[in-house]
Amino acid sequence: MIAEILSVGTELLLGQITNTDAQYIARELSVFGINQYYQATVGDNMGRFKACLDQAWQRSDIVITTGGLGPTMDDLTKEGVAEYLGLPLEEHAESRQRLESFFASLGRTMTPNNLKQVQFPVGARILRNDHGTAPGAIVEKDGKAIIILPGPPNELLPMFETGVKPYLMERSGEEIHSRVLRFYGIGESALEDRLQDLIKAQQNPTIAPYAGYGEVTLRLTAKVQSGENAMAMLDDVEKQVVGRVGEFLYGYDDDSLASVVVQTMTQQGQTLSVAESCTGGMIADRLISVPGASAVFLGGYVCYHNDAKMRDLGVSGQTIVQYGAVSEQCAREMAEGVRKRTGSDYGLAVTGIAGPDGGTAEKPVGLVYIALASPQGTKVRETHQTRDRQRIRMMSAMTAIDMVRMALK
Ligand code: ATP
Numbered sequence: 001m002i003a004e005i006l007s008v009g010t011e012l013l014l015g016q017i018t019n020t021d022a023q024y025i026a027r028e029l030s031v032f033g034i035n036q037y038y039q040a041t042v043g044d045n046m047g048r049f050k051a052c053l054d055q056a057w058q059r060s061d062i063v064i065t066t067g068g069l070g071p072t073m074d075d076l077t078k079e080g081v082a083e084y085l086g087l088p089l090e091e092h093a094e095s096r097q098r099l100e101s102f103f104a105s106l107g108r109t110m111t112p113n114n115l116k117q118v119q120f121p122v123g124a125r126i127l128r129n130d131h132g133t134a135p136g137a138i139v140e141k142d143g144k145a146i147i148i149l150p151g152p153p154n155e156l157l158p159m160f161e162t163g164v165k166p167y168l169m170e171r172s173g174e175e176i177h178s179r180v181l182r183f184y185g186i187g188e189s190a191l192e193d194r195l196q197d198l199i200k201a202q203q204n205p206t207i208a209p210y211a212g213y214g215e216v217t218l219r220l221t222a223k224v225q226s227g228e229n230a231m232a233m234l235d236d237v238e239k240q241v242v243g244r245v246g247e248f249l250y251g252y253d254d255d256s257l258a259s260v261v262v263q264t265m266t267q268q269g270q271t272l273s274v275a276e277s278c279t280g281g282m283i284a285d286r287l288i289s290v291p292g293a294s295a296v297f298l299g300g301y302v303c304y305h306n307d308a309k310m311r312d313l314g315v316s317g318q319t320i321v322q323y324g325a326v327s328e329q330c331a332r333e334m335a336e337g338v339r340k341r342t343g344s345d346y347g348l349a350v351t352g353i354a355g356p357d358g359g360t361a362e363k364p365v366g367l368v369y370i371a372l373a374s375p376q377g378t379k380v381r382e383t384h385q386t387r388d389r390q391r392i393r394m395m396s397a398m399t400a401i402d403m404v405r406m407a408l409k
């Protein structure tokens with residue numbers, strides 16, 4: 001099977017947005033073993049869209065379009081597909097009802113142009129959009145198909161998962177099951193190096209490494225005929241991987257360091273508070289992003305100025321004068337101070353130099369101290385983060401959360 005992605009949107013051509021939809025779909029198609037020889041991007045122009053569609057249709061079995069499904073005049077994807085295939089547009093009653101209920105729930109009047117979003121080429125299978133107003137569609141003709149998806153990634157991704165993947169499985173007669181293993185504390189090249197022979201030899205399930213922000217993931221994908229036990233195949237490969245790099249494995253699929261910490265602390269009945277200087281609330285943000293964090297996270301202080309560290313956390317003036325705000329001693333007092341003030345089991349603190357200015361030979365940019373106070377005592381880690389200010393802050397936040405995770409083991 002050959003597929004081609006056709007991305008629609010003038011903003012893509014102008015470089016105003018990055019084509020993350022195509023990146024995502026391309027990766028998913030490769031997991032299915034579907035060949036892709038071309039990708040195209042076209043602006044919001046009917047003539048040029050149909051010309052690109054023609055080219056893609058001639059050379060592929062499946063064309064996947066993204067974008068151009070909105071209510072405005074320049075949203076022309078479905079109209080273009082209908083004209084190209086010679087199919088009239090018709091209204092999809094269920095989608096219209098959903099759209100009307102959506103506007104009613106907001107107490108807003110729906111303008112007539114919104115109805116454009118519920119018009120589809122005759123015979124299309126509709127892909128429900130649970131995250132936006134424009135449904136997608138699959139239009140089949142002559143054994144080929146055009147899959148029409150919305151542009152916003154938060155709409156496209158779930159639609160691909162729930163609507164497109166089952167369709168691709170149905171077409172190919174195969175089932176695809178995958179599992180993501182998440183690692184922290186090991187780089188992509190080191191991980192690959194330890195697994196090189198496994199990755200090369202493994203045909204089914206396949207093992208695909210991917211470097212995320214501060215972490216590395218491995219995606220295990222099993223392709224099976226229906227009835228075969230994909231889970232057992234994935235378990236078997238996972239066991240081999242864990243045998244080699246298990247100490248860095250922290251979670252699966254949608255887990256994050258923060259979600260693992262919240263989960264573990266909930267199970268253990270522990271609580272946490274944070275005192276943040278250079279991370280400026282990033283740790284609290286990550287923890288609070290996890291549903292159910294209230295069982296664990298008591299609160300936090302962002303104490304950037306020395307005065308705030310002394311006033312809110314009880315850091316001593318003597319410590320600041322003698323050792324500086326970026327020091328093991330200050331981090332320790334911040335962690336112990338926040339633990340005491342909130343009454344939490346664990347107090348986590350971060351203080352460092354995010355740059356680009358402010359570094360010295362003795363205390364360079366990227367020097368970050370992370371302290372964790374607990375009933376067992378206080379531990380302080382000196383870390384050296386690299387690159388720009390945002391990355392230093394982000395990596396410090398992740399390393400700090402990971403320090404809690406390790407302490408809970
Ligand atoms: P809407 O109903 O919001 O108009 P749409 O399906 O018509 O959605 P577009 O109007 O083409 O899609 O794009 C809407 C937004 O979706 C863009 O401004 C952009 O933020 C995002 N988007 C569109 N295409 C892509 C893409 N290929 N990759 C990443 N984001 C995209």
